[in-house]
Amino acid sequence: MASIVIALGGNAILEKGIKPTYANQLKRIMESAKSIAVGIKRMDYSSIVLTHGNGPQVGEEFLRNEYSRKAVPPLPLHMLTAETQATVGAMLQRCLMHEFSRMHVNMKVYVVITHVLVYKKDPAFRHATKPIGPFYNKKELKSEMAFGRFDYVNEHGGYRRAVASPKPISILEIDAIKKLASSDAVVIAGGGGGIPVLKSRSGYVGADAVIDKDYTSQVIANALDADFLSILTEPRYVYADFPKNMSPIKTVNLSFSMPDIKIMEEGTIKPKVEACVRFIRKGGKKACIGNIKELRSSMDGVFGTVFER
Numbered sequence: 001m002a003s004i005v006i007a008l009g010g011n012a013i014l015e016k017g018i019k020p021t022y023a024n025q026l027k028r029i030m031e032s033a034k035s036i037a038v039g040i041k042r043m044d045y046s047s048i049v050l051t052h053g054n055g056p057q058v059g060e061e062f063l064r065n066e067y068s069r070k071a072v073p074p075l076p077l078h079m080l081t082a083e084t085q086a087t088v089g090a091m092l093q094r095c096l097m098h099e100f101s102r103m104h105v106n107m108k109v110y111v112v113i114t115h116v117l118v119y120k121k122d123p124a125f126r127h128a129t130k131p132i133g134p135f136y137n138k139k140e141l142k143s144e145m146a147f148g149r150f151d152y153v154n155e156h157g158g159y160r161r162a163v164a165s166p167k168p169i170s171i172l173e174i175d176a177i178k179k180l181a182s183s184d185a186v187v188i189a190g191g192g193g194g195i196p197v198l199k200s201r202s203g204y205v206g207a208d209a210v211i212d213k214d215y216t217s218q219v220i221a222n223a224l225d226a227d228f229l230s231i232l233t234e235p236r237y238v239y240a241d242f243p244k245n246m247s248p249i250k251t252v253n254l255s256f257s258m259p260d261i262k263i264m265e266e267g268t269i270k271p272k273v274e275a276c277v278r279f280i281r282k283g284g285k286k287a288c289i290g291n292i293k294e295l296r297s298s299m300d301g302v303f304g305t306v307f308e309r
Contacts, residue, residue, distance in 0.1 A: 002227040002285075003047040003181070007217035007275075008032065009233035010053040012292045013088060016135070020060050026091055032292055033095035039295030040186065041105055047181035049224065051217045052092065054192030057084040058210060059132035059161060077163065078195050078206035085113055085191035092188050108185040115172040115204065116194030116211055116219075122166035130165030130210050131155050164209040166196065168216045172204070174223045181224065190216040218275035222282045229279045229287040231272045236291045238273060238305040252307045254280055276307040285309075 012032040018024050040048060058080050065074035075083075089111035096109045128151035135158030151162040171177065171194065181187045193211030197204040214231055221229045237248035254277065269289075276287035290297070290304025297303045 002045050003049075003224060004043070004045050004228040004230060005049045005051065005217055005221035005224065005226050006036065006295070007214055007229070007231045008036075008050065008052040008092075009231070009292065010055045012232060013052060013054075014056050020056055020134075025057075025088075026095075029088075029091045030095045030098075033092065033099050035293045035295060037096060037099035037103060037105070040107070041103055042296055047178075047224065047226075048186045049177060049181050049190075049220060049226070050092070050186055050188045051190040051213050051220065052088055052188070052192070053213045054081065054084040054088055055130075055132045055210075056134065057088060058192060059134060062132065062161070063134075076206055077208040077210065078197070081192045081210060082113065082195050085195065086111070089113075089188045089191050096186060106184070108183070110180050110185055110187050111191075112173050112177050112180065112187060112189040114177070114189045114191065114194045114216075115197050116190070116216055117169045117172065117199060117204075118166040118196045118207055118209065118211065119169060120198045120207075124166040125164045125207075125209065128162040128164050129153065130163050130212060131160035132163055132210060135160055165193075165212050166207070166209050168194065168196075168211050168219045171216070171220055171223060172197070174220070177220065178224055190220050212271040214271040214275040215278075218279045218282075221279050221284060225283070227285045229276060229284055230295060231275065231287070231289045232292040232295060233272065233289065234291065236294065236303050238269060238289050249305050252276075252305065254307065254309055280307050280309055 014020055014025050014028055061080040061083055062077065065080065093109045093111050100107050131153050137158060152159045153162045177187055177189045190213060193213040193216045196207040196209045196211050198207050217231065218229060237250065240247040240249055272289050276289060279287050287307040288304045294303045
């Protein structure tokens with residue numbers, strides 16, 4: 001039987017423009033869990049690993065730390081990733097367990113708090129590109145910049161705070177993930193791209209950065225020798241000439257063609273495409289980028305951009 005890694009985009013946890021309250025996030029996660037559970041029930045896989053983003057969540061935690069620092073000592077960014085791994089993971093776990101129970105599917109769900117090794121000389125530490133937190137308009141941005149010195153990126157007409165996003169090298173908990181994933185269970189791991197750590201003489205130390213969950217999903221998928229990597233987001237396809245002509249790219253055969261990654265947006269669609277390409281080139285059979293509500297259809301090649309050799 002085949003194995004699959006499913007990467008959930010931020011919109012699977014919170015829709016753009018919706019306040020990031022617990023109730024709103026739980027409602028959205030429940031909707032996503034229904035789609036995922038139905039897809040999993042219809043698929044015959046020996047192991048299933050689920051990863052998820054945390055851009056809005058870690059950004060909100062970052063703001064809480066900034067605004068409350070006079071009353072409560074702030075936490076470093078890598079620990080905020082640990083917090084959001086646990087909170088989002090717990091919500092996903094409960095919602096999936098609820099759906100499996102309702103569908104009479106005998107499958108367990110585990111959450112693995114995941115540390116990811118990064119390279120201390122990664123150039124990303126000198127150039128912040130990963131957007132986190134809420135969107136700001138120009139007026140809000142001016143007010144926000146007065147609060148502190150940060151980097152910002154223009155994303156879909158709004159501005160978001162940007163942080164360093166080094167590439168993942170390896171997964172510290174990969175053996176545990178592999179063992180749990182082979183026991184008739186869904187394993188939630190690599191949340192928010194994982195907790196970034198650097199190797200030191202005494203062990204590992206946290207790095208103040210946020211790893212893109214798509215790259216981490218690819219590293220996990222290849223480490224597990226997974227057959228499929230499915231990256232679920234809001235658009236149904238990767239589009240050529242975005243946002244002008246919106247021509248859908250339905251298939252990418254790496255033996256004959258290659259999408260122009262250079263022109264793609266940093267921190268959004270670019271890491272998804274790069275993750276799929278790397279997965280295939282490192283031995284994976286098939287990868288796809290598609291809509292969160294169409295997991296089975298994207299894996300069957302009905303919808304979504306499919307990458308193959």
